[in-house]
Amino acid sequence: MRRLFYLTKAVSGKIDSGWFRVGVPLSEARSTFLMVISFLLPLLLWCFAAYAPFLWKVDYRINLTAVAEDKELFAATYVAGDTMEAGRFRKFQKSIREDNNRLEKSGTSGISETKSPRVARAANKKLLRDFEPVLVKNGLFDQRLKQRLGTKDYYQQLYSTAYETWGKLSRGDLKLKPGSLTRENLEIIGRNYKLMAEISSYYDSNNLFSKPIYKLIPEGTKQVGRPSYLPAPHEVVEKGWENFSGSSELGNLELWRKYGESLRIVFFGFFMACVFGVPIALMAGTFPFFSRLVEPFADFFRYMPAPAFSTVLIAVFGLAESPKIALVVIGTLPHLILMVANTTRMVDSSLIDAGQTLGAKGGNLIRKVVIPAVLPNLYNDLRILLGWAWTWLVIAELIGMKSGLTEIIDTQGRRFHFDHVYPVIFLIGITGFVTDQMLAGFREILFPWTSGGKVGVVAKVFILPGRIAKWLVSGRIEPGGKKELVS
Amino acid sequence: MAHAMLGWVLRFLEFIIREAVNPGSIKENMKKTSRIIAGLMAVCFSGMATAEPLKVGYSDWPGWVAWEIAIKKGWFKEAGVEVEFVWMDYLASMEAYGAGKLDAVCMTNGDALVTGATAKPSVAILINDYSNGNDMLVAGKDIADVKALKGKKVALEEGFVPHLLTLKALESNGMKESDIEIVNTPTSETPQVLKTGDVAAICAWQPNSGAALKEVPGSKAIFSSKDAPGLIYDCLAVTPESLESKKADWVKIATVWYKIVDYLKDEGNQEEALEILAARVKVKPDEYEPFLEGTYILTLEEAGKVWEKADGLESIYGSTKVSDGFNVKYKVYEKPLDIDTYLDPSITMGLMAE
Numbered sequence: 001m002r003r004l005f006y007l008t009k010a011v012s013g014k015i016d017s018g019w020f021r022v023g024v025p026l027s028e029a030r031s032t033f034l035m036v037i038s039f040l041l042p043l044l045l046w047c048f049a050a051y052a053p054f055l056w057k058v059d060y061r062i063n064l065t066a067v068a069e070d071k072e073l074f075a076a077t078y079v080a081g082d083t084m085e086a087g088r089f090r091k092f093q094k095s096i097r098e099d100n101n102r103l104e105k106s107g108t109s110g111i112s113e114t115k116s117p118r119v120a121r122a123a124n125k126k127l128l129r130d131f132e133p134v135l136v137k138n139g140l141f142d143q144r145l146k147q148r149l150g151t152k153d154y155y156q157q158l159y160s161t162a163y164e165t166w167g168k169l170s171r172g173d174l175k176l177k178p179g180s181l182t183r184e185n186l187e188i189i190g191r192n193y194k195l196m197a198e199i200s201s202y203y204d205s206n207n208l209f210s211k212p213i214y215k216l217i218p219e220g221t222k223q224v225g226r227p228s229y230l231p232a233p234h235e236v237v238e239k240g241w242e243n244f245s246g247s248s249e250l251g252n253l254e255l256w257r258k259y260g261e262s263l264r265i266v267f268f269g270f271f272m273a274c275v276f277g278v279p280i281a282l283m284a285g286t287f288p289f290f291s292r293l294v295e296p297f298a299d300f301f302r303y304m305p306a307p308a309f310s311t312v313l314i315a316v317f318g319l320a321e322s323p324k325i326a327l328v329v330i331g332t333l334p335h336l337i338l339m340v341a342n343t344t345r346m347v348d349s350s351l352i353d354a355g356q357t358l359g360a361k362g363g364n365l366i367r368k369v370v371i372p373a374v375l376p377n378l379y380n381d382l383r384i385l386l387g388w389a390w391t392w393l394v395i396a397e398l399i400g401m402k403s404g405l406t407e408i409i410d411t412q413g414r415r416f417h418f419d420h421v422y423p424v425i426f427l428i429g430i431t432g433f434v435t436d437q438m439l440a441g442f443r444e445i446l447f448p449w450t451s452g453g454k455v456g457v458v459a460k461v462f463i464l465p466g467r468i469a470k471w472l473v474s475g476r477i478e479p480g481g482k483k484e485l486v487s
Numbered sequence: 488m489a490h491a492m493l494g495w496v497l498r499f500l501e502f503i504i505r506e507a508v509n510p511g512s513i514k515e516n517m518k519k520t521s522r523i524i525a526g527l528m529a530v531c532f533s534g535m536a537t538a539e540p541l542k543v544g545y546s547d548w549p550g551w552v553a554w555e556i557a558i559k560k561g562w563f564k565e566a567g568v569e570v571e572f573v574w575m576d577y578l579a580s581m582e583a584y585g586a587g588k589l590d591a592v593c594m595t596n597g598d599a600l601v602t603g604a605t606a607k608p609s610v611a612i613l614i615n616d617y618s619n620g621n622d623m624l625v626a627g628k629d630i631a632d633v634k635a636l637k638g639k640k641v642a643l644e645e646g647f648v649p650h651l652l653t654l655k656a657l658e659s660n661g662m663k664e665s666d667i668e669i670v671n672t673p674t675s676e677t678p679q680v681l682k683t684g685d686v687a688a689i690c691a692w693q694p695n696s697g698a699a700l701k702e703v704p705g706s707k708a709i710f711s712s713k714d715a716p717g718l719i720y721d722c723l724a725v726t727p728e729s730l731e732s733k734k735a736d737w738v739k740i741a742t743v744w745y746k747i748v749d750y751l752k753d754e755g756n757q758e759e760a761l762e763i764l765a766a767r768v769k770v771k772p773d774e775y776e777p778f779l780e781g782t783y784i785l786t787l788e789e790a791g792k793v794w795e796k797a798d799g800l801e802s803i804y805g806s807t808k809v810s811d812g813f814n815v816k817y818k819v820y821e822k823p824l825d826i827d828t829y830l831d832p833s834i835t836m837g838l839m840a841e
Contacts, residue, residue, distance in 0.1 A: 065773075075708055076701035077774045085704065118754060122776075125757070129773065155758040205755065228702065251766025315586045319542075319573055400583060401573050411769050414675050415694070416702045 043233070050232040051224065059225030060089040063133050064185070066215045067126065068095040069102075078218075080133045081249075085225065093217050100188070100214045117210035124213055127192075128162040128203075129155070131216070137180050140165055147247075156205070163203035166193045181219070188214045231419035240423030250420070253408060259427065262404035265321060265396060269328025270389040274382065276329070277336035284337065285344020286370050295341060298334040306331035306392060310399040324396040324403065331392040332385055339381050347373045376447040383439045390432045438462045445470055540569035541729070541736060544580030544592040547675070547768050548692055549775075549782040550616035550721040551593040555767045556750060556760060557743045568739040574767070576675055578644060584609070584724075590733075591725040595648045596803055597810030599724045599829055604820035609724035610831045613741050614790045614803060616721050620713035621781030622652050623696040626688040627681060628705030633660040636709075639687035642672040642680045646819045648719055649674060649690035654813055655718055656710035664817055678702055693778045694768050713781075717800030718809065720793065721782075730831070741834045745787050751779075752786065791839050794832035803830060 019030065026034070049055065062082050068074035074095060078084070084092060135141035141161050146154045168174035169186060170193040181189075196209040226232065231239075242248045244255050283290040306327055313323035347370060355369035397406035405424050412420040441462030443450070545551045554572055557563055563570050575583065577594075584592040585606025592609070594602065595618075599609050630636060633656050643649040654664060672680050677689035678699035688709070689699060700706055712719055723744075725737060750756050758772070765775040785793060798805045807826050815823050 072707055075706075076697055077777055078701070079771050079773045082701070088704065121754070122757065126773065126776065151759040151762050152755075249771060250769045251762065253769075311582070311586075314583060314588065319575075319583055319588050400579065400588075401575050414678060415698050415770060416678070417769075 047233055050226055050230055053224050056227075057225045058086050058222055059083045060086060060220030061223045062089075062218060062220045063137075064181075064216055064219040065130050066092075066096045066218050067123070068092065069099045070095045080130070083223070083225065084220070086222075089218070089220055096215050096217050100217075103212055103214060120212050121208050121210050124196075124209060125159060127213065127215065128159045131162045131165070132158060134176070134180050135161060135165060138176050156203075159205070160203035163196070167197065167201065170194065182217065185216045185219070188216055228416045229418050231422065235419045236422045239419045240426070243420060243423060248420075250412075250417070253420075255405075255408070255424070258404050258408060261321070262393060262397065262406070262428070263431070265324050265328060265404060266386075266389050266393050269325045269392070269396070270332060270386055272325065273329045273332040273336055273385075273389070277333050278340060278378070278382075281337045281340035282344055282366060282370065282374070284341040285347075285374070286366055291341060291345075295338060298337045301330075302334035302338070307395045307399070310395075314400045319400045321403070323400055327396040327399065328389050328392045331396075332389050335388055336381075336385050339385065340378060343377045343381050344370065344374050346377070376443070376450045379439075379443055379447065383436060383443070386439070387432065387436065390428070393428070442466050540571045541590045541733065541740075542571050542573055542588070543723070543740075544573050544575050544583055544589045546575055546577040546580050546593060547694060548577070548593070548721060549621060549694075549764070549778040550618075550784060552764050552767050553615070553747055553751060553784065554593075554744075556747050556763055559763050562743045562746055563740070566739045566743050568736045568743075570736070570740060576673065578647070578673060581606075581647075584726075590729040591723055591737075594722065594724050596720045596722055596807045596829075597651050597814070598647050599722065600807065600811055600814060600824055600826075601646055601819055602724075603829060604814070604824060608727060609829065610727055610730050611722035611724050611803070611829060612730065612737055612831050612834045613723040613744055614720050614785055614793055614835070615723065615744070616782045616784045617717055617793075618692070618712035618719040618721065619716060619781055619783040620711045621693040621696070621778060622648065622690070622712040622719060623692070623708040624653060624656050624688055624690045624710040625677075625681065625696050625699045625703075625706050626709045627684065627686075627703060630687050630709065632709050633657065634662070636687055637662065637666050638668075640668045640670050640685065641688045641690065642670040642677050642686040643690040644674045645669060645671040649692070650817075650819075651810060651813055652710070652712060652715070652718065653690045654817060655715050659710075659714070681706065693781055694770050694774075697770075697774065697778075711781075715800070716783075717806050720803050720806055722803075724829075727828075734834075738834055738837065741838060745838060748784055748786055751784055787835070787839055790835055794830075794835055 019026070025031075060083065062078055062080055062084060065078050065080050065082070067077065074092060078092070132141065132143075135158075136143055141158065145157060149157060165174065166189050169176070170190040192213040195211075195213055199209050200207050239248075243253050246252050246255075280290075280294055284294045285291070309330060310323070310327060313326050317323040317326055351369055351373050352365070355365055360368055393404070394406050394409070397404045398410060402410060405428060408424050409421050412418070412424075437459040441459040444459070444463050445466040543554075545554055558572055573580070573583075573589065580589070580592050581594055581598065581602050583589050584594075585602055587607065592602075593615070594609075596611060599611055603609060624633070624641075626636070630639070636657075641653060643653055650669070653667075653669075657664060657666065670680070670686055672689070674691045674695055677691040677695055680686055681689045681699045681703050689696075691699065696708070700708070723740075730737060751760055761772040761775050761779075764778075765772040768775070793801065793803050795802055796804045798808070800806050800809065804826065807830065811823050811826060814820055
């Protein structure tokens with residue numbers, strides 16, 4: 001009927017160019033194009049939300065930080081890279097200026113020894129450390145030194161470079177790039193260096209000025225004040241790159257090792273669920289006896305949320321990976337049993353009849369008739385169920401001792417470091433997507449008679465290597481593309 | 488239990504694969520298959536089958552994060568003791584201890600009582616530090632002081648150390664628990680809760696309280712453990728059984744702790760220490776620096792003084808007595824506990840005598 005409808009439409013010449021045809025597949029080029037768009041749209045939306053300046057207020061991104069004495073207002077420690085609302089940033093600057101004024105007054109009245117020498121030294125070192133972004137910006141210091149030097153030597157190097165630079169700046173021997181330091185701060189550095197140089201003209205950790213010196217006034221650059229849960233795409237890419245290459249600002253996050261942990265939990269949990277579930281489901285799908293014995297309970301069990309068992313699982317399996325794997329198993333197993341049993345029931349009954357006529361029964365019938373008949377659909381079911389296993393991963397990794405990628409998502413999320421969180425979430429998404437497409441590709445090779453050559457673009461990538469692998473194993477190449485071979 | 492289940496799993500697996508791979512030749516394939524499976528299981532459950540080292544649960548309190556220094560520097564191995572430190576959320580670590588999955592856990596003297604009354608008793612053998620400001624009551628923009636909390640919601644972990652501190656804050660302002668409404672929240676999630684604006688204040692320790700202060704504009708600490716020094720001591724609490732059977736190992740662990748203390752007290756190690764500690768809780772080293780001040784790490788001599796029996800908060804006995812009183816008064820548990828069984832100064836005393 002529909003064919004006829006389109007035929008008439010085609011004759012009238014309106015149909016060929018249509019994108020919105022009901023029930024008719026799009027051409028390959030068009031479906032590929034739409035696939036790309038389906039990824040681009042959310043990305044564009046994200047870019048718009050993150051970069052559109054009129055959506056958000058103006059913030060300052062701190063380049064040069066300081067510690068305010070006023071703990072009432074500025075209780076948290078701000079480091080370079082943090083952002084602050086414009087009004088608050090100006091208050092922050094004001095607060096530091098007041099601290100400096102207080103120091104100046106107490107200095108002239110001779111009571112500058114309010115802090116213990118050790119505390120003062122630590123504060124002075126912090127001042128030198130905080131100068132690092134200015135040094136880096138002017139090419140005077142290389143942060144990559146950290147990988148070569150040990151932590152101690154690295155900081156030693158940093159302190160002496162900062163100290164030396166302060167000296168040069170106070171003597172006027174060095175000109176910094178415009179915009180990297182205000183005149184006000186340059187003056188403060190001059191005063192500080194004068195104080196410090198009385199003790200030593202170079203950095204000496206054993207002989208550092210042990211009284212408070214003046215703080216540098218915080219500096220920042222204006223930027224779009226996005227909420228912390230909406231980092232810009234370029235920030236996410238940057239942080240993702242740093243984290244995955246092991247040079248994160250938060251220490252080594254060991255992302256790849258954690259990725260391995262996560263993969264192990266998903267795949268092993270899924271594997272165990274298959275090992276237990278598939279035989280049970282095959283029996284249940286073949287014999288009504290087993291069906292009634294197993295399925296009602298599986299149906300009941302799947303409504304009990306798997307995470308509800310987490311404390312029980314810890315009590316039984318301990319703290320390492322086993323309770324997490326068990327959670328994935330009990331989350332996946334009931335669905336697997338029901339789905340696969342149902343698939344098995346759909347096996348063409350004439351095949352079973354024929355098998356029985358030829359004398360097959362019991363285990364033989366299952367092995368020779370049911371399993372081969374159900375295999376392509378079983379493969380598909382398992383592919384979908386692997387997706388289920390992934391959904392349990394995050395919860396599984398949170399129970400007991402936090403592990404895997406979830407540990408990063410959880411910890412960083414709680415610190416509001418969402419620019420570190422998103423790359424990890426994307427990694428999980430990409431892994432799931434690629435595995436799924438890979439399996440879809442392999443399906444085309446393993447069961448070429450089932451799909452009729454309709455697979456996604458990504459899946460196609462895996463078809464050729466899959467064919468070669470199969471050829472290596474079995475010594476022959478299956479003809480690709482559309483098949484009408486098996487009736 | 489786990490091992491028995493593993494055995495069953497293994498046998499079942501073996502059966503399935505044997506049947507599937509080659510139904511005809513079970514015997515020939517048996518050895519091969521079981522070897523493959525055993526290898527697979529060994530990979531997946533690695534660590535489960537080997538001899539169990541001592542397991543210690545530790546969490547994000549700065550005094551306990553300090554163990555990380557010995558872990559990273561391999562000092563336990565040097566001291567000749569097999570110990571595995573398991574990084575967990577504070578509450579989860581106490582639960583795991585209660586479930587018998589840990590030989591020791593890092594907890595406060597007050598929480599050791601709560602865990603003891605509700606799940607499993609323990610013996611504190613080591614006092615790491617006392618809280619000197621890192622435990623805080625952080626209030627949102629419109630709350631000026633503790634008194635302003637009257638009739639408002641406060642998010643905190645019920646029955647544990649933030650609860651104790653909040654009660655202390657209320658008492659010292661002439662208020663009662665019923666003056667506020669407590670919203671039971673895991674400490675690590677309190678910053679998010681404060682940010683939503685659904686509660687007037689939260690009670691948490693660093694780095695959680697710091698995250699709240701930074702992320703919630705206008706928030707401030709209206710009461711902290713600095714206002715009640717000695718109320719909260721942070722300890723290493725061991726199961727009585729393990730202490731009895733493996734005392735020598737615990738002495739070694741205590742020795743390593745005082746090596747950590749010496750390391751931390753040395754000014755020259757400051758930067759390296761900050762890197763190690765900050766990396767554990769995933770903040771930047773400079774953000775971690777103030778935490779060291781808010782947690783007063785006790786030297787061996789100072790710890791010795793705290794172990795002396797006295798009634799005031801400067802003694803762990805007095806402090807624990809106060810916690811016990813609070814817990815009974817506010818029905819965290821029913822009857823006062825025998826505090827002396829929860830505290831064992833002998834290891835610290837032994838180290839001092841050396």
